[in-house]
Amino acid sequence: MTGRGFLPALPALILLFVFFLFPVVRMLGFSLEGGTLDWYAKALGEQLYLRVFWNTFEIALLVTFFCLLLGYPLGFLMATTTPFWATVGFIFVLLPLWTSVLVRTYAWMVLLGRNGVFNRTLMEAGITTDPIPMLHNFTGVLIGMVHVLLPYMVLPIYGAVRKVDPAIPAAAAGLGASSFAIFRRIYLPLTLNGIFAGSVLVFVLSLGFFITPALLGGGRVMMIAVLIEQQVREALNWPFAAALSAVLLVFTFAVYAMAQRFTRSEAEAAR
Amino acid sequence: MRTPPSRRLLVIACGLIYFFLMLPLLVVFPISLSSAPYMQFPPPGLSWQWYERYLDDPQWIDATWRSLYIGAATAIFALALGVPLAFALVRGRFFGRVLIDRLALAPVIVPTIILSVAVYGLFAKLKLIGTWYGLVIAHTVLALPFVVLVIVAGLRDFDRSLEQAAEGLGASRWRTLSRVTLPLLRPSLVSAGLLAFISSFDEVVVALFLAGANMTLPKKMFDNILMEIDPTIAAVSVMQILLVSVVLVLIGRFGRGLKDSAR
Numbered sequence: 424m425t426g427r428g429f430l431p432a433l434p435a436l437i438l439l440f441v442f443f444l445f446p447v448v449r450m451l452g453f454s455l456e457g458g459t460l461d462w463y464a465k466a467l468g469e470q471l472y473l474r475v476f477w478n479t480f481e482i483a484l485l486v487t488f489f490c491l492l493l494g495y496p497l498g499f500l501m502a503t504t505t506p507f508w509a510t511v512g513f514i515f516v517l518l519p520l521w522t523s524v525l526v527r528t529y530a531w532m533v534l535l536g537r538n539g540v541f542n543r544t545l546m547e548a549g550i551t552t553d554p555i556p557m558l559h560n561f562t563g564v565l566i567g568m569v570h571v572l573l574p575y576m577v578l579p580i581y582g583a584v585r586k587v588d589p590a591i592p593a594a595a596a597g598l599g600a601s602s603f604a605i606f607r608r609i610y611l612p613l614t615l616n617g618i619f620a621g622s623v624l625v626f627v628l629s630l631g632f633f634i635t636p637a638l639l640g641g642g643r644v645m646m647i648a649v650l651i652e653q654q655v656r657e658a659l660n661w662p663f664a665a666a667l668s669a670v671l672l673v674f675t676f677a678v679y680a681m682a683q684r685f686t687r688s689e690a691e692a693a694r
Numbered sequence: 695m696r697t698p699p700s701r702r703l704l705v706i707a708c709g710l711i712y713f714f715l716m717l718p719l720l721v722v723f724p725i726s727l728s729s730a731p732y733m734q735f736p737p738p739g740l741s742w743q744w745y746e747r748y749l750d751d752p753q754w755i756d757a758t759w760r761s762l763y764i765g766a767a768t769a770i771f772a773l774a775l776g777v778p779l780a781f782a783l784v785r786g787r788f789f790g791r792v793l794i795d796r797l798a799l800a801p802v803i804v805p806t807i808i809l810s811v812a813v814y815g816l817f818a819k820l821k822l823i824g825t826w827y828g829l830v831i832a833h834t835v836l837a838l839p840f841v842v843l844v845i846v847a848g849l850r851d852f853d854r855s856l857e858q859a860a861e862g863l864g865a866s867r868w869r870t871l872s873r874v875t876l877p878l879l880r881p882s883l884v885s886a887g888l889l890a891f892i893s894s895f896d897e898v899v900v901a902l903f904l905a906g907a908n909m910t911l912p913k914k915m916f917d918n919i920l921m922e923i924d925p926t927i928a929a930v931s932v933m934q935i936l937l938v939s940v941v942l943v944l945i946g947r948f949g950r951g952l953k954d955s956a957r
Contacts, residue, residue, distance in 0.1 A: 426788025431778030435838060438775055439797055443835045446812035447804065453815075493711045500708045512712075519715050521938045523896045525915045526931040530718030532919070533725060533735060540721065540735050573715065602700035631805025633899050638919055648807040655811050668808045675805060 451672075454665035462666035472650070476670070479646045482564060482636075483629035489569045490576040490625045491618065497573075498580030498617070499610070503589075520574040528638045531567045532558060535639075559641030567635040572628055576621040583617020584610065616686065623682040627675055647671050719935065726928035744929035754914065754930065761895050761911035764826055768833040768894035769887045775834065776841030776886065783842070784849040802839045806899045809835070814903040824906025832900045837890035844889065848882030848950060885949035888941050896938075 501512040535557040542554040633648040654664035728737030822828035860870045898912040
């Protein structure tokens, strides 16, 4: 570390080394206990735990898909409307984003429970006679996670749509292109970067999600993060928790690395 | 000009999606004012009973105070470490700068559960579980990326000719920093500090592992949600929403816009 102006970084670096890098590396080291890869073989070899990984991926993919489906229209509208409505839109996206995940998870429990708002409404309307299970299962976790992660999709897409020169779609409309053609031939290709950035962010955040699956899953929806917590707190099985953490970390970094390569080659292609 | 039908469809769809986004907030307010003795929606009548129960319960009040001062200490600590780091990253010219930049942002990329378990393991050895300063240290690691991002963005837009003018007029480097640079950076400093505060005040996962018997507000809420659905939690939620709104208004008024920092 030679050169100018390094000294001011030192205190923060010490903190990051002692209380971030060191503990993480130390814990990951537990997974190699006894000098074997047995704990990794258990994590990636046993049916039970493979299912948890598969579950986590499935949920992360579905959450990303639904966030994109709901986030694109929102980002698009906010980027193409008047400044006043854009500000209103921003408030409605940022307010839930800054509300504690716990508060929102609690509200979903109230809404989705057996005697919750949705089921009561459905039964009073005579649509069903028995409550539909929406809580403590896959559906509940999915709804809760989409709600928490949606803003992370909306903001990059908003940024991407803002960058599209409004003269291009206007010209296309003047030449008689339909709205759908304008979307498919102009907006979609020009906002791919935003779609990609938002999707990677939501996917990676979903992989390591803990609170929502722990509360809305009710112990029946197992995701990696919940499994790690159980191994540490209930089973006291540090080596196994460490191996699971290492696998989760590798997946997380792999997705980021792929994303970076993609955006770089995209940027090179654009030149 | 007439609104084309596709645009109208978009507006309707977005209305529904906004409804989905706001739905949890819309539910929490009426429940917190419910007069029913248990969770019921819509509430049969109005009362302040859940707010009273929150204010009369020393456990809730304790947890609230603890979260407030841990949040404040985290903000101060994160600024004290993060601002010099941001200066080094933007203005320094040294080997390994890119690597340090990555490291400073890593705590937001590494899943929080991994950080929590790792720090829990270390703190158990150091006997730091259940101490307020242990939580402040861990929360500072998590808040550092926010501070660095906001201050780096502020420094990138900074007009350095103002500093050069001060130094040309004979001001010492320290005087230039304290009288020119930092006052001009104030909006970024305010945003960074408030973001660090909220990130700690709302934080659950690390607190779940490190707080021990000394509950923070989010940990107490998590335990309560897990045990029973008691409307007291709705009253706590409403107060938390109001506090965060106040902080957001403060950022909007005195801070640098979040939109500017996102660049």
